[in-house]
Amino acid sequence: MHEFDLSSAIVATVNKHAEGRRVTHVTLRIGRLRQVVKDTLEFYLAIVGKDTPCEGATLEIIDVPAVLVCDTCQNEWQIEIPAFICGTCGPGAVEVKTGEEFMVESIEVEDEEDAACTAPR
Numbered sequence: 795m796h797e798f799d800l801s802s803a804i805v806a807t808v809n810k811h812a813e814g815r816r817v818t819h820v821t822l823r824i825g826r827l828r829q830v831v832k833d834t835l836e837f838y839l840a841i842v843g844k845d846t847p848c849e850g851a852t853l854e855i856i857d858v859p860a861v862l863v864c865d866t867c868q869n870e871w872q873i874e875i876p877a878f879i880c881g882t883c884g885p886g887a888v889e890v891k892t893g894e895e896f897m898v899e900s901i902e903v904e905d906e907e908d909a910a911c912t913a914p915r
């Protein structure tokens with residue numbers, strides 16, 4: 795998925811929840827398997843968010859490590875690069891436990907200090 799498409803989705807979600815209020819801060823939760831380049835994402839967010847309540851909002855990204863779990867032995871491990879083989883059992887069924895997240899965790903808006911809301915997942 796390209797950063798530009800992700801940016802459009804983020805801005806749409808944030809603006810919906812902002813309900814017209816000015817957004818000052820956006821927190822995103824992004825799994826490492828998404829392989830999102832933060833600088834690129836910020837670049838596109840600035841473009842897509844221009845002239846919307848998102849304009850000028852600061853961005854925070856929560857980086858979620860990629861954790862796999864083996865179906866056979868429940869072994870869990872973190873990966874830096876996509877390599878889906880259990881170190882104990884070898885090739886077999888594994889599940890991605892975390893690492894595919896891509897969500898707006900919360901936003902902060904002007905005027906109401908406690909208005910930070912969590913977007914539906």
Ligand SMILES: [Zn+2]
Binds near residue numbers: 865868
């Ligand atoms: Zn295993």
